Every structure is written in structure tokens, then in C-alpha cells.
Amino acid sequence: MPLSTPRLTIDRRTALLAGAGLLGGGLALPARGQDGGAEAVYGPDDPQARRGGTLTVAIANEPPNLDPFHQAGDARTAITVLMYQGLMFEDASGVAKPLLAESMAVSDDGLTYTFTLRRGVRFHTGRTMTSADVKYSYDYVRNPANGSPGALDFGTIAEIGAPDDHTVVVRLSEPNASLPMTLTNRFGGVVPVDTFATPQARARLSQQSVGTGPFMLQEFRPQSHIRMARFPNYWRQGQPYLDGVLFSVQPNAASVLVALRSRRVDLALLARPQDAEQLQGQAGLNITSASSLRQCSLDLDGNHAQLKDPRVRQAIALAVDKDAVMQASISGKGKVLGTIPAAMQESWGAPISALPNQKPDMARAKALLAEAGLPDGFTMDLISIIGFEWMDPAGVTLAQQLAPLGIRLNIQRVELGVWLNAYRSRNMRFTFNDWGTQPDPHILYYRHFHSQPRGADFRNWNNAEGDRLLDAGMATADPARRKEIYVEFQKVVDASVPTVMLFSPDLVSVAQQRVRNYAQHPTGWWFGLAKAWIAA
Template sequence: MTNRIKEAAQAVTRRSSTALVCAAIGAFALTGAFAAEAEAKEITVALSAAFTTLDSYDSPDTITKAVGRAVYEGLMKFDENMNPVPNLAESVEMSPDGLRYVFKLRQNVRFHDGTPFDAEAVKINFDRVLDPANHLTRRAVYAFIDHVEVVDTHAVAFVLKHPHAGFLRRMAMNNAMIICPKHIKEYAGTKGLAFHACGTGPYKQVAFNPSERFVVKKNPDYRIPGLPKLEGITFVPVPENATRAAMLRTGEADFITTVPVEQMKTLEADPNLVVTAIPSIMQKHLDLNNHFKPFTDKRVRQAINYAINKEALAKVAYAGYAVPQYGILAKNYPGAVNFGPWPYDPKKARELLKEAGYPQGFKTTLWAGYNDTTSSKVVQFLQQQLRQVGIQVETKLLEPGVRSDLVLNVKGPEDSKTRLFYIGWSDGTLDPDQVLRPILHSKQHPPVYMNTAYYANPEFDRLIDAALVEVDEAKRLKLYEDAQRIAWEDAPWAFLLFEMATGAHTKHLKNFKMLVDQSFDFSEAEWVD
């Protein structure tokens, strides 16, 4: 073991768990390409959270779906301007009534197991996600699809239940990946697809352990000539900020995200590194469980918003690499309404709590859907702010697997155990519906989808349901604007921050890019000496 690996392991030992030490060291040993003099065509990427499932139709988090793009591809993808463009499809045609889309598929494409990619493979994948018996968490994303038809070997038709303005954007999402049909059959009725990936992508899976590493090697038969340009990638979860940054500085990692905000300036000053920070659509908010008292009372929810200094939160937890949340949709979205940050007014917060019958405040729990260092700072800050208005909270940080079990895998509102829940959302489509519906529509609470605030307002639901099928773009955006105003006033969350998307890499690594949804694009990444 080199001195650098020893130092990194010692840092992990001081700041994290024994399991993480094993994960980091195991990943380093696996890549075997850390010496500066080596031809480092196999790279290591250190990420801020552990993985969940490689089954994209069941995956709730941005990081896992981002690394899954190494192995999987969809019919569509997003270009650099977040516009949906053909990928495994060559072209797509929509019927005049907007109910039928026919995709012409690329020919001579093969899955990693050697079987051909064709229309039947597409149908098998979408039949699986649309079948409620499979209990896939992302079924709600595609529930508007009535059925899928094989037109011929290289053409497939999607028939919708109703027009859907965001259909092609949904097809470009990281959820809509095409899995080897043989894999689907082999692991039917099991969780095998969570651990075993087989697609048409530029890399093939070598190893996967959700808490330790995801290792991929170059697919020599990839359909695009000249790609991929790297021999392999090892993705390593490293929640501890200092360890992640140390790995980059010492060469144990070639790319990291997110960058510890407290070390941004130090890393920027290193001539061997390149640091990126771009405005993102990732919002972080504090869900207030609207199903249980006292959060059934809008005055309590508004009081919590008044109790939190968002400007100070951005400085304390993010060193300024975040901005107070000014609306439900980031400014990148069509129809986004900028309300300005919810004012910091602890006096008003205490008055509202008194009006609601809680003059002395109350006790509750505050869980975070993450266990990284920055999230720990956020939770501590929120705990202190709420204490000042009489709200005493007991805090808990959840690692991704535990988060799924405790928060998402519930029977319904009565079974929910969260009260205050710090979580984020980044949809990666720039479609207003894919923010407003999954995290605010009354029919999208767990286990269906991600409305973990259990917010329910019939008028809000009506507006976004109408917008979904509205073909006139101006009318559609007006419906979304009206819906945002209702939800902002109802305050189902404490509106906190929009983060910056941050990444850093060695100067030898080119074209490994951060994206606005806080994922990353490594499709054309290469190593240049």
C-alpha cells in the first residue's frame, strides 16, 4: 500500500466508519492506477453518497442513476441544453392527436450479453415498469402510458392514455433505461436487477456493492466508434467531505462530487486541479408531514418557514455555494414563479405558533435523507433555528438504503414515520410537471412516489392535472404558475436552498462534466497526459 493510500485510509478512520475504510481501500486496490507516472486510463470517482439500486426503474436518487449511465442507455437523452434528442432511437414521430409515438430504433446494436437490441426488448422493459404487480417505484413516472406495441423489429409504438406534454422528456430521463431482456427474465420476482446491470452502454459492470463501489470496464463493442475513451471507472461512495477532497489532492480519486464547499478555494488554487461550480436545479427543502399534527395547521408550517434564516444557512453550511430558495421551480424551468426567499422573522414565527395553540412550541423529530458532512451542518443549523422559536427537534441522518426503508417503503400516510424531513429534488428534465407532481400531488405520496410531505390540496391537483394535458403552451404555463402560488402559500415544506452543482478533477481528465441536475456526463471523458 502506498503512503498516499495509507494517509487516505487514516483520514477515513478518523472521520468515518470502518466499513467506509474497507470500501475506499478496496476500491483503490481494484483500480491499481494511482501512481503519477502510470497511464491512468482507469479512473476513480469519489461521490458524496452511497448507491441504492442499479434498477433504474426503481432508483430514487440522482447519483445512482448518473453512474448507471455507464452501463445503460435509453431511447432518448438530453443534449447539453437539456433538450431531449434521440439516443437508442434514430427518430420519433407523434400522431396528430398526441396519443401515439413511434420510435424508429438504431440497428446493429447489441446488449452486453450479446443479444440484439430491438423493439421487443423495449416492450419488455416498459411492460415491466407499467405492471403494478412489480411494485417499481418509478411506475408513477410512466403511468400515463397505456401500452407499448412492437411495430416491426426496429420500430416500437407508445400509446398514451392522454396527451402528455412532457412525454419525450420523461423518455430522456435516467429512469427510462433499456435493460437486457435476458436479465429481466433471469431475475424476475427477485431484487437481482438491483445488483446486476446489463445494457447497451459504453461500459460493462465488473463489480457492485451499494455501500462500497461500482466498477465498470470499457465495452469493446460499443456502438459509437471511438467511445468510450477510458478503460474503466471505479465509482466510490465517500460521504466524508475531507476524505473526498484528500483523495483528489493525493491522486486516489480523479474526479469528486460534490466538492466540500469549505475547500473550494484551496482546490481552486491547486494548478493540477480543475474546479467547477454551476447553478443547479437541485432544491433542498424541509418536508413537514402535513398528515400529522401540528403540521396539519398551515400557521405552524408558515411559522417554521419564518423561523429559518436561509441566507445564513447558505453561508454556514454551503460557504455561499447555494442561494435561498425563491420558488418551487428553479428559474431554468418554463413557467417558474420567483416569489423571493421566504422572510426570516422569528417574531412572526412565534406569533403564528401561539395562534395555532403552541405558545411554548413543541417537540418533534428531524430526519435527513443524507448522511454527508454538509447535510449534517444543515441539520444542526435547522435544529438551532427552530429551538429559538420553541420547537425542539431530535435529529437523525439516514444513509440512502435506510432512507428507502424508513421513508419510502411505507403503506401510506398513517404508516409514515417522518415529521420533519430534510431532502432534495432534482428531476433532470426541466419539465414543471416532473417537480410539481411527484413531490406535491396528493396521489404521489409513498409508496407511490416522493410526496414525503403528504401534501394534499385538491385545487393544486386540479391545476397540474389540467396542465398535463393542455396543448396550448401559454395556457399550460399559466396553470403551473397558479399551482405554484397555491403551494407556496400552503407551505408544505420549509423552503430552503437551491444548491450549486460542484465537481473537481485532475487536469488530465477532460470532458467529465457537471450537469444542472447535479449529475454528471462522462460519455466523452478521456485522459490526456
């Protein structure tokens, strides 16, 4: 049973200049190959691939719904990327590559992006995609009245034009070096005009997909499964190879292992990477491990109780032994973080040595609490999410670590839907979080940490210096200067502690031997199923 560990590295200069169309004014990311560069997305092509079969995937965290515009959770995004596509694709290397766009050009001032659309693209509804659909989709997302969590990601768009059926012109109010990555798959999917024209439209998206992706929704039975079928009119001729995909909802991590051993499922991404040890010696299984863009973190709501005082937040950060939390949570099968996910540390991360609040210092923590007028500590609820199994041992460990400060934790476990409602309403309190990002620092930080109205500031941080740096990072094209800005931003995060990024768990996927050509994307999303196939 082989165990391979591919290394993900993100070349900042290539990612920024190519992804933002700044390789010199004019055409960037042109079409290549017979499918306009499509061979570069979703993973490698396989000339030996065969058509047929349904692949069963075990998932332990079920999405509340399958609405690609209004549901923010990674549990949704991981699955809907197979049904919905954006103009661009978030390549694992950090480069935004053409997907529904065939090519992209950018003006010399960086304010106008012109996209030439791929021809012959069909929606699952049977309609042919035109520029009017792209304009409708992105105008819908960027309108705050429509309630999409992605509205703020599109906030620099001033106008979208559709001069002909195959051209889309996006005009910005200010430079945004991350626009191409914004027009990818988390909230950048394209749907037909008037998709949301009726009050029932959002609910119907959990019954019928309307995207352009390689698979279309057949059935969503909550607490049981999500079934997809091959889209016969998919624009990439001959793909996907699979007739269908069945996402089988499992009650916990243990049941995922049982399903793999019994061959009831073909593929799983282990929520607990340490569980791979239990599969050692199991014939017929292939295990792959890689660095991820996911972070397991602790969020501190700046409007909540004692957390309003930055000295309290600093004290908590200084009491946390991240290595011990990671050991308890995932048996050390990951990487301790500073202020950025593991797969982005080399390209965008501030050196850990430059972040003084990232290592335990109990004496300083006690002094800060005393300075805040809380020498005897206090009692506080810690929120964890049911189904995210790392959070249970992490909560116990964190309670032990904060006890010497006199901070007493009451652990409250809530359903994902309840947690997401609190997240959207900016009532996060003191909570564990588990989220992934596209490989771009603007996408990672801006919406989460910039104050309103330009950002959502979910943690009620409201930090003026952080805002200034995030605005500068968005507007800056030079890769070296851009990194300097984001390093300075991470120092502000470290000093003020709106969040404590704990660790990135290793991304461990397990597949039966009959599964071929599956490439695991570092987001943890299921892109690779578009090119996977089943051997006889």
C-alpha cells in the first residue's frame, strides 16, 4: 500500500502575474491545446482512461444545502465544484487558469478585464451559455441585497458588460490583483439568466443543479447520500469518464474506515489524518498525503465578553501550545501554523520568529490578564461543531492549557447549520473553526478580516491598520511588495489576535486500487473526480 507525499508549492510571481493578467498589458492566460487549455484543470489527463461505473465517496460532513451562491461552508463547496464552474479555475499551484473563459486580457491600468468565453458550453438545463448568463451570475453575487457571502469578494467590480454573446468585460472601481481567483469556483459559478427569479429557486438547487460542470445532481437525501450523474453535454468532449458519483454520508470517522475496509466506498478524504495508520497493511488501498490549504483555528470575537480586551486575546494565544493541541487532535499528522495555512507559508507567510504571540509564554499570559483586571480568570463557553472530530480532543486540551490562567471553559457542541448562522450574523463568540482557502492571500484574508462594509469582519476585529494593509495588498501588483504587505498584515493579526491559527492537517486521501487518475486538490474539494476513472 503505497504512501506518497507530493509537495505543494505556490510560486508567488507566476501566480500573481499570470493570475492577475499582469504579464504585460494585453492578452494573458491564452487558450492552449485543442480544448483551450482545459487539459490543465482538474488534474492530468490519462490516455488510458475508460468510460463507465459509479464511484462512491465517503464524506463525514454533509452540506446543509447545495446552493452555490448562498451557502458558504466548505462542505458545500467541496461537492458543488463538480456541478458549477466559474470563468477561471483555482489551479493547485496558485495560478487562476481559464475554465469557462477561453482567454483573458487586462488593460494596462489593471481596471478592465476582457474574457473570451468558451463556445458550446451547455447548462444542465440544456441551454447554451452566453455572456448574458455570466453577467447575470456575477451581478447577482455582487449585489448585497441578494445575500451571497461572496458579495464582498466581488466588491471592486463597478460594471460588467456583455458586448456580444462570447465576450464579457469586467470593469473595476480600483485595482484588484486577485480578481481572476475571485472568478473561480467558491462563489464564481455561472448559472442561467433568471435562476433566482422565483422564491423557491434557492431550495430547488438542492434538488436540481443548473451549472455547467461535468456532473449534474440526481438526488440529495439528507443524512444519507448525494448522487450525481455524468452530464452528457459537458463541453469537454469525452469527459467525465465516470457515469456517476455517489457521496455517501457517514456518521463519523470510524465509519469511514469501516466503509473503506469493506470496499463499500471507493474514495475518502480522512477527516482525521492519523486514521491512515489504521489502514496500514490493508490490501487494495492507496494512500496519498499532501500539505493542505485548510486551517483548524480558534476564533476570538472582538465583541464578545472578556474577548473585547486585546490583552485577554493575547493571553489566550500565549497559553496555547499548538503542538500539544495538534497532537491531541490529529496525532501530530499536520503542520503547526503561524498566521497562514501550511501550503501558503513558503510563498506568503510571515516567519514564525517574527510573530511573538505564536508560542506559549504562561508568565506573560498571566501578566496580561492581571493588567486587564482579570487576575483570577473567568468562565467562558467554547463552541465546537458536531461532526468535526478533531474539535473534541482539541477542546479538552485547550481547557487544560487555559486552566492555569483561571480561564474555565464550558464546551458547547452545535450543528454545522447553527454554527454557520452565527458566522453569517457575526456572532462567533469563542469558537473553533475549520476552513480552507483558495491559494491567494487576498481571498484568504480580505472578506474575513476587513471591517465592514468592504469586508465582513466575522470576528468583529475592526482594525484600521489591518484594513489599510488589506487594501494595499489588493491593489498592489508587484509580487515582492505584495508579500511584504501581507507579512506586515500577519504581524498585526499576531499582535491583536482575532484568531489563533492552530494547525493544517495533512490532506490524506484513501482510494481503492480500482480508482485511477484521481488527483487531490489542496483545497480538499473534489475537483479530481472530473478526470478519475474506474479500472475493470
